[in-house]
Amino acid sequence: MVRAVPNTVNPHARTGVRIVVAGDQGTGKSSLISTASTENFRPNVAPVLPPTTLAVDLYPDRVPITIIDTSSRVADSNRVAEELQRADTVVLTYACDRPETLENLSTVWLPHLRNLEVNVPVIVVGCKLDLRDENQQVSLEQVMSPIMQQFREIETCIECSASRLIQVPEVFYYAQKAVLHPTAPLFDQETQTLKPRCVRALKRIFILCDSDGDGALSDAELNDFQVRCFNAPLQPAEIVGVKKVVQDKLSEGVNERGLTLTGFLFLHALFIEKGRLETTWTVLRKFGYNDEIKLADDAVPPLKRTPDQSVELTHEAIDFLKTTFESFDADLDGMLRPRELEELFSTAPESPWIGNLYEDAVERNAFGGLSLDAFLSEWALMTLLNPSFSLENLIYIGFPGEPLSAVRVTRKRRVDRKKQHSERNVLQCFVFGPRKSGKSAILNSFIGRPYSEAYNPTNEDRYAVNVVDISRENRKYLVLKEIPEGEVARLVADKESLASCDIAVFVHDRSDESSWRVSYDLLVQIAGHGENTGYEVPCLIVAAKDDLDPFALAIQESTRVSQDMGVEAPIPISVKLGDFNSLFRRIVTAAEHPHLSIPETEAGKTRKQINKIxxxxxxxxxxxxxxxxxxxxxxxxxxxxxxxxx
The missing domain is CATH 1.10.287 (Helix Hairpins)
Known part of the structure; x- marks a missing residue:
């Protein structure tokens, strides 16, 4: 971390950098490119040069550079726009002897790049430095500071002279560096601080290198870190030097055990301020991070599964999460408060449970805290819905084993039906029903929320997950997915929409005949969809609002339908009275025996008869x-x- 070590090709490096040079006519674009490629100035060059490739060994990163010259003619503006949109970085030129070309950068060119949505680093280059009026000597920083404040996409400003061979190679070095070692993901120029995602990644790296877990990098750990990242050891005098630099500026950056996290972060901020971004990027990439400061795709192994297979955490992963929960429960109250949860995920790019999908899916106490069951339920849900994302976050928070040892792919649901038993630990239940039938109330009660008379329509998929104890040895994570009535048509249009469903529940308001009719239609649709696609699922009928006067005909019809279709009799419940009639245990039990409670429609029966004949x-x-x-x-x-x- 003290001395710059020649860069080696890393597995996440680009195979090439495409630099597009643009600017006003006569600002020296073609001469700049010609001089950079030949290392000689030629007074007469073509108005627009063909694509130019610089020698691979010209710069330390040894990444091929292709430079694209552009026309300044209005007739070629569309072609120029296309080239700019394909650029990895843009070099904008102005002529040092023509102030109006500098003004055009902020009034024409930079707004034009934004209109084209060209979100790449920009290098501003003042060409023809040798022609500047000696009476107009103004520092580059003074001239460019206001423009750089307005246009944060500007990475570097530099002046050069092609005819005098002044700083021409540096132009394309900075352009390449802006792509390979960009500032924007790491550092906030306005506040002069490391960006949050960079801090979180460096904190994870620090923890991984702190082998003895004492909160500081000893001399030996610091040397191991240097060897791992830069393939060269630190001399004892260099280690002393590193710690002295930190301690002189930041007393808490070093303690009796070594370099602290605060000191580690300070060093990286210092490197970046001094323009040595390649140091921090080398460290990040050695630990598997990409340009967005997230783990690269190859760090998370792909998971192969069929539509009717799901992914669950293994006992090894659950044991790790239990230990992690205990270590971050600072006040030992058996709950993770939001502050403690944020600290737990402080080595991930951000907390994975931000947003309604996860925030509203589990039971929380009055302070927003999670019990161990709720914490594990959240992980079960994330692994079910997005297993790769779950694996990624397990890696971020320090899962010590091989990533694939943290998850298992379940048996196919079709096999479960044949074997008449499901071995899954996480079961997903789709909850159907008309508006105001009580679906949301069931989900709310499942995660410990009080009953409310207020009606808040659900317009998108919503989840609730909790642990259901069938016996002392049999605990399952049950995921309830509420399907809004308006989403059913979209669901049945997808052949594989029921592949992820272990069981379906159809809710109706037993005091309302029309509610039963809609629920029955939904049951027939879903049962028919299962019969047609081969993804049949067990179904239960739930007669909600048992505290209200029942509609007798609806009770008779629902009972008859359950008998005709071969499913369990309707289950009466009252969320208001807290009488659930063992609903959640019955859902889990039915899902565990998937060959039972599969409804048969009249069309399905007819099809079976025809097949028999x-x-x-x-x-x-x-x-x-x-x-x-x-x-x-x-x-x-x-x-x-x-x-x-x-």
Whole structure:
């Protein structure tokens, strides 16, 4: 971390950098490119040069550079726009002897890049430095500071002279560096501080290198870090020097055990301020980070599974999460408060549970805290919905094993039905029903929220997850997914929409006949969809609002339908009275035995009858054919014997 070490090609490096040079006519674009490629100035160059490639060994990163010259003619503006949109970085030129070309950068070119949505680093280059009026000597910083304040995409400003060979190679060095070692993801120029995601990544790296977990990097740990990142050890005097630099500026950056996290972060901020971004980027990339300061795609192994397979955490991962929960429960109250949860995820790019999908899915106490069951339920939900994202976050918070040892792919649901038992620990239940039938109230009660008379329509998929104890040895994570009535048509349009469903529940208001009718129609739709796609799921009928006067005809019809379709009798519940009739345990039990409670529609029954008739017909044809074949064979034997005797 003390001395710059020649860069080595890293696995996440680009295969090339495309630099597009643009600017007003006559600002020296073509001469700049020609001089950079030949290391000689030629007074007469073409108005627009063809794509130019610089020698790979020109700069330390050894990444090929292609420079694209652009026309300044209005007629070529569309072509120029296309090139700018394909750029990895843009070099904007102005002429040092023509102030109006500098003004055009902020009034024309930089706004034009924003209109084109060209979100790449910009290098501003003052060409023809040798022609500047000696009476107009103004510092580059003084001139460019206001423009850089307005346009944060400007990475570097530099002046050069192609004819005098002044700072021409530096132009494209800075352009390449802006792509390979960008400032924006690491550092906030306005506040002069490391950006949050950079801090979180460096904190994770620090913890990984703090082998003894004492909160400081000892001399040996610091040397191991240097060797790992830069392939070269630190000399004892260099280690002393590093710590002295930190201690002189930041007393808490070093303690008796070594370099603290605060000191580690300070060093990286110092490198960046001094323009040595490649140091921090080398460290990040050695630990698997990409340009967005997230783990690169190859750090998270792909998971292969069919649509009717799900992904769950293994016992190894759950044990790790339990230990992690205990270590971050600072006040030992058996809950993770929001502050403690934020600290737990402080080595991830951001907390993965931000947003309604996860924030509203589990039971929380009055202070927003999570119990161990709620914490593990949140992980179960994330692993079910986005297993790669779950794996990624396990790595961020320090899961010590191989990533794939943290998860398992479950058996196919079709196999579960054949074996008449599901071995899954996480079961997903789709909750259907018309508006105001009580779906949301069921989800709310499942995660410990009080009953409310207020009606808040659900317009998008919503989840609730909790632990259901079937017995002392049998604990399942049940995920309830509320399906808004308006989303059912979209769901049945997808052939594989039921593949992820372990069980479906159909809720109706038992005091309202129309509510039952809609719920019944939904049941027929979903059952028919399952029959047609091969993703049949067990179903339960829930008669909600049992505290209200029932509509007798709805009760009779729902009972008859359950008998006709071969599912369990409707389950009466009252969320208002807290009477759930063991609903959640019954859901889990039905999901564990997926061959039961699968409804049959009239169309499905008819199809089965037709298939039986066809099977019998084919059997008769097969038997008849066999008899005929035997008869022919017997006749041939008889004829042969008769011929022989004759």
């Amino acid at each position: 066809l099977s019998r017909s084919l059997l008769c044809v097969s038997v008849g054919t066999a008899v005929a074949v035997v008869g022919i064979g017997a006749y041939r034997i008889y004829a042969a014997r008769k011929s022989a005797s004759g």
